[in-house]
Amino acid sequence: MLTEPEAREQLEEILDQQEYQVYYADTRNTLQIWWDEFKAWLADLLSRLFPSMENTSGTAGNIMILVIILVIVILGAFVITYLAKNNPFGRNKKNKPFQSGVELEWSFQQHVNEAKKFEEVGDFSLATRHLFLGLLLNFHERQWLEAKIWKTNWEYYDELRREQKELAQFFFDFALLFDRATYGKQKIEKDDYLSFRDIALKWLNDAQQEI
Structure with missing residues (x-):
């Protein structure tokens, strides 16, 4: 029967094998890593500004998505206004x-x-x-x-x-x-x-x- 140190050493050897390490490998691409890190940063910032808010990356991600949508809407309105003012057909x-x-x-x-x-x-x-x-x-x-x-x-x-x-x-x-x-x-x-x-x-x- 294995002693406790021997059992621990054997377990570590098993976990070091490739078929086990693949579960711990980071399979995210660069954009996913950036997005997750940004959500974590935003969640931490929100928790500092609003202590009562739940500190989760999901909440931060939802807020970020809303901000992106708002920016797109504002830019779209700006482009439409610019084109309307500079479109000769519109003026005529x-x-x-x-x-x-x-x-x-x-x-x-x-x-x-x-x-x-x-x-x-x-x-x-x-x-x-x-x-x-x-x-x-x-x-x-x-x-x-x-x-x-x-x-x-x-x-x-x-x-x-x-x-x-x-x-x-x-x-x-x-x-x-x-x-x-x-x-x-x-x-x-x-x-x-x-x-x-x-x-x-x-x-x-x-x-x-x-x-």
Whole structure:
């Protein structure tokens, strides 16, 4: 019969064998180890801040999950807000080019003449506005769209896509410049204005030749 020291030594030899050690091996990956350590740290912190709270990693893990969800929701709201503010389609859907009935009653030539006046004094923001409105009214006269004070640039763009597909993209890009000048209160530079003016005047000259 084995003595107690001999029995203890034999038991230790058995437990040292590989088939027993595998039960004690840490099979967690790096992320799992980090997560468990973080939960333990958070549980300890919570127990210090709130002594009455049960000090368990499960409680800490649940709180951490809620915090992560909250962060994701906040970031999602921020991204959606940012995209809404910087999405040109969104701006065009709500912005109406005609701010008064008077602007709608002017002829397209009156707007073009007004654009030339502002161009001469270097106010390319207002020149952009009037040239765009003149072009819009010209398209109305040519029955490519129907100008209404309540309509938005997006609605005009949608009409042009049906009537004049080759012109729709230019109109859309010009509408973005118009939005920057009118609603964004941005100063339009000369080069930006001239790049659209030349194409717009070409369409207007073509219209006069048709008459």
